Structures are given as C-alpha cells and as structure tokens.
Amino acid sequence: xxxxxxxxxxxxxxxxxxxxxxxxxxxxxxxxxxxxxxxxxxxxxxxxxxxxxxxxxxxxxxxxxxxxxxxxxxxxxxxxxxxxxxxxxxxxxxxxxxxxxxxxxxxxxxxxxxxxxxxxxxxxxxxxxxxxxxxxxxxxxxxxxxxxxxxxxxxxxxxxxxxxxxxxxxxxxxxxxxxxxxxxxxxxxxxxxxxxxxxxxxxxxxxxxxxxxxxxxxxxxxxxxxxxxxxxxxxxxxxxxxxxxxxxxxxxxxxxxxxxxxxxxxxxxxxx
Numbered sequence: 001x002x003x004x005x006x007x008x009x010x011x012x013x014x015x016x017x018x019x020x021x022x023x024x025x026x027x028x029x030x031x032x033x034x035x036x037x038x039x040x041x042x043x044x045x046x047x048x049x050x051x052x053x054x055x056x057x058x059x060x061x062x063x064x065x066x067x068x069x070x071x072x073x074x075x076x077x078x079x080x081x082x083x084x085x086x087x088x089x090x091x092x093x094x095x096x097x098x099x100x101x102x103x104x105x106x107x108x109x110x111x112x113x114x115x116x117x118x119x120x121x122x123x124x125x126x127x128x129x130x131x132x133x134x135x136x137x138x139x140x141x142x143x144x145x146x147x148x149x150x151x152x153x154x155x156x157x158x159x160x161x162x163x164x165x166x167x168x169x170x171x172x173x174x175x176x177x178x179x180x181x182x183x184x185x186x187x188x189x190x191x192x193x194x195x196x197x198x199x200x201x202x203x204x205x206x207x208x209x210x211x212x213x214x215x216x217x218x219x220x221x222x223x224x225x226x227x228x229x230x231x232x233x234x235x236x237x238x239x240x241x242x243x244x245x246x247x248x249x250x251x252x253x254x255x256x257x258x259x260x261x262x263x264x265x266x267x268x269x270x271x272x
Contacts, residue, residue: 003028004064011036014159019031021197027044032048032059034049060097061096063096075128078132086103090143104154107155107246108126108127109137110122152203152213154212160192161194191218199213214250220259232267234267
C-alpha cells in the first residue's frame with residue numbers, strides 16, 4: 001500500500017476522478033468534498049464532507065501529501081474560495097506534519113499570449129478567476145518561505161472531459177442541440193482530464209519535485225477545429241472575432257485522448 005494522500009475538491013470535476021484513480025493504484029485517499037451524487041464508496045477512500053473554511057490540522061492526521069483542487073471558477077466566489085479559503089487550508093497545514101502541498105492553479109495566470117508562457121513568465125491575468133489564482137499563488141509562495149512542508153504549483157492548460165465546462169464541452173452541448181458553432185480566431189491548448197491525471201500522478205511520485213510545473217496540451221487553432229468539424233459533419237460558421245490565446249511550455253504529456261477523437265466519440269454515442 002502506498003502513502004496517504006488528501007484531495008480537496010474531491011466532489012468536483014477534477015478532483016472526483018483523480019480520487020478514484022489514486023485509490024485504484026493503491027493509495028489511501030482522504031477525499032475532502034461536499035454532499036454530491038458523484039461521491040462513491042471505495043475501500044481505499046475516506047470521505048470527509050466539510051467546509052474547508054473550518055479546516056483544522058487534525059484533518060490532516062496521517063496525510064503526507066495534499067492536492068488542493070477546491071475553489072471556484074465564477075467571479076462572485078473566485079476570491080473567497082481561491083484565496084481566502086486557501087489561506088485557511090495553508091494555515092492548518094503549516095501546523096500539521098504534512099510533507100507536500102500541491103496547489104492546482106491555471107496557466108490562465110499568464111493571460112493572452114503571442115508566445116507560450118514558461119515557468120517564470122510574469123503574471124498577466126485578464127479576468128477575475130485568473131486574478132484570484134495569481135493572488136492564491138502569491139499567498140502560497142509567501143507561506144512556503146517558512147513552511148515545514150514542500151509546496152508545488154501545478155498549472156494545467158484548458159481541461160476537458162465528462163462534467164467539464166470549457167470550450168470543447170460547450171461544442172458537444174451545441175452538437176446535442178443541433179446548434180451552429182461560431183468559430184473565432186484563437187490558439188489554445190486542451191488536455192483531457194485523464195491525461196492530466198497521468199501528469200499529476202507523475203509529479204506526486206517524483207522524489208525531487210520542481211516548485212512549479214506548467215502542463216501543456218494539444219495545440220488547437222480555429223483552422224485545426226475547422227478541419228475536425230468538416231470531417232465530422234459538425235455545423236459551424238466563421239467569425240472575424242479574435243479570441244484570447246492561452247498557451248504555455250512545460251511538461252509535455254503523452255496524449256491518450258485528442259479533441260478530434262473526443263468529439264467523434266460524443267457524436268457517435270449521442271447519435272448527433
């Protein structure tokens with residue numbers, strides 16, 4: 001049996017399947033979540049249904065590594081959940097015997113780019129969610145300067161998959177409704193959640209972790225997406241609008257899923 005790992009946000013889009021993956025690979029997992037139909041029974045998983053604003057050092061008893069997913073995407077809750085709540089978890093962690101704390105951030109902290117961001121690129125957040133993640137990273141680094149545990153920041157690119165809410169998942173919802181998809185000019189990186197989990201597991205198993213990781217994905221432009229749409233017979237129209245481009249350099253994950261295959265599978269399974 002491997003060591004004990006804690007995962008916050010374990011009832012959410014990203015945390016839920018990672019909890020299952022870790023448990024299946026022999027880790028004892030403490031899943032910090034909320035009441036949800038996504039919660040499931042597993043012999044290697046202990047569920048703690050709680051408000052992380054009440055997080056205490058005792059909640060980390062026996063836990064060597066904590067992966068912090070918990071937070072919010074919407075602007076109304078971004079600062080209270082991504083910054084204030086993180087500070088409370090960090091304060092409790094600093095009084096515990098935790099050895100590693102993995103903060104899941106976003107490469108959106110680097111903003112719109114003509115060139116890929118690398119670790120060390122200056123922050124350039126363009127909306128409330130990204131700004132809250134910048135503040136979270138700064139708070140994290142400040143506490144790490146005197147913490148007894150090692151802190152690692154992980155910045156994934158845009159993640160898609162079941163229960164996801166990004167551009168790829170929006171496309172599928174429009175396909176189901178037989179709605180036309182409007183194409184804009186952009187360049188972005190997308191990564192399926194299963195490939196992201198593979199990267200996370202690799203990082204937490206490294207003996208000499210780097211302090212920061214950017215995780216790359218599949219580069220998608222409007223031209224690539226146009227070709228996919230035409231191949232699969234998906235309705236679309238072209239727009240002159242230019243969207244922001246978010247992309248980075250970092251860990252290159254072997255892709256077991258691609259946007260093309262994901263959309264093709266959705267089309268076949270839903271008879272779209």
